[in-house]
Amino acid sequence: MSYRGGMDFAMTAKGADYHKRLTEFMVEHVFPAEKSYDEHRAAAGPNDFTVPPVVEELKKLARGQGLWNLFLPSESGLTNLEYASLAELTGWSTEIAPEAINCAAPDTGNMETLHLFATEEQRKQWLEPLLAGEIRSAFSMTEPAVASSDARNIQTAIVRDGDDYIINGHKWWTSGANDPRCKILIVMGRTNPGAASHQQQSMILVPTDTPGVNIKRSTSVFGWQDQHGHAEIIYDNVRVPASNLLAEEGMGFAIAQARLGPGRIHHCMRAIGVAERALALMVDRVQTRIAFGKPLAEQGMVQNAIALSRNEIDQARLLCEKAAWTIDQLGNKEARDLVAQIKTVAPQMSCNVIDRAIQVHGAAGVSDDTVLARMYGWQRAMRIFDGPDEVHIRATARAELGRDKSAFAAAVTGA
Template identity: 55%
Template structure:
């Protein structure tokens, strides 16, 4: 196992870091202020498209896609992309500048891997060009959606169409005014074997019967402009050619979609933790309670030392998962993928919490990114499956491996 990054990845890291210093950091506060203004809810910051064009021109575009897709992707491995995701994670909204934000990344991977040429022409190309955005509709309010086999949205064949009925929520990306397409997971056959009941289908957001009921906040943050929506699908009719792969393939597609996505989430979380470590370390030399700067207190040093250790441990674990996915595939890396999904959000929460404590009142304000980091990390203990689901399956796999008899 070799954790040395390729020359290609190292070069892109340098370019990405410099781009952020030159173009994103100077407007970070401006963008956050814009989106916190209620008058700007579900509006896009006016300077975003200009930054995206600069990223395209710099060759920092669609970095996430593991395999090349024409001239619009550099074709990086998970291992090569991982440090880039960490760099982008340091500023919550920066991923979109490089067309590397969820849920678009997962949706583009699905369309690249499973879409027909017609579906790719109509939806993948505009997504890869950054011309539109997308949403992923799986989670439902009335069932335990951590087990995707529980979903109740129906996708019923009717002539040349499918008719969709159900309610979804936590549909990330759906509030963005530029969101034009959703991938919807539902059931085409409630009587089939458990993991063959589900299908995925493409639903344009302007389809009659698709109604956004409300935006959902995460600890008070609306995450504008993409947001998270509750959506009702009432007799939504789309052509049969909008189905992905075929009936009964939805669960398999979902499993393939989540592997790389978890690497992306975890490396962005590490970026948040790393920036939090840097913020609190700098603060310790500036504050002087009781006549001594904070860096002279052993308890503060311990917090910073523990944070550095935990970040490094977690980073190596995530890189190990990325390496195994690249070499052996998602299935062989499933235990490591479960481990990083369990470990990384919890590690980030601990580090951010220490940073908030060291920062004091400023740490819970909007003057630093720490409060929003904390909300994002806490949410990611639930997204893509809660800790308990991953721990249960991981424990089952480990017991099976080592059990005797």
């Protein structure tokens, strides 16, 4: 859907207040905490998924300052557009800031899911401690044996057995499940194999300590292990009460779409902040590095890289704001084409900017002496998770092909 006029992306007074306070929190507390965070991770080693203590300290500070659960309108009172600029700020420090304010994936998507579809009992048991930042969670959908970009392919079996369900399947990329604070898994599997393709899947709540939940390993991203892990899990005759089902049998695909919509745009908001940090590092580097008798900043190719990066960041931000505004005004369904667009644009933009920053840093850029390599790895992965680029590009093309011709289009095409 195309809009001509009426859109207002100006920051509200409430949004400006949160932006000011979150900016101060980032500068005063988050950025200084990065050194302690990295030192703890290095000392602990890649197979230790316990949280660095500084993160819990930041969570207490953030909650005390009212910088908490900003992603969820029902909790914060913020619109998606107001939250967009705040999520961008956290993108400057993606390993720490989102969790510090309890706005980190996959918990955000899981909290959104529980908020929308859980029973009162399920909310009390799982949503309330998640909103309080007392536990963490994971979303278990992707499987190694099928193309999980089409959720209808999911093969994990969820079979009713009296008052229980029995779950058998093999999952991976269950992000967050290696963290010892992860207490609940939202598992997607097949309950109704004979139903229509979009009604075969369901979602069910599985506590991580349930017998038969075998967390095998964490898969690395470009050799880097995330602190929370990306778990490979075998579900071997896992038995949970039927009351753990989310909503009704056959609603798994619909729940997935409701869950992934906000999650996709949140990732894109943060990607803009990631790119801004990369550009800041690039600008600083080229002003202090001398090559061929003058600063890199005076080299035409370097100036071109900086200008392209600024253009791409600002373009992506405007598209992201348009998508967020549309969600606020018309709902997720009306915004889905815009979300597909920004989910393709933002990660690619961020990869472009980080790649240029790596280039001007030379050998340092591909090492762990800078944050750029880690930043690039995650942004490159984002072109795959929550739907690969190709799926979103196909959705954008189909929307364009199915759009009614405007009067101008009809005039120039003779239709």
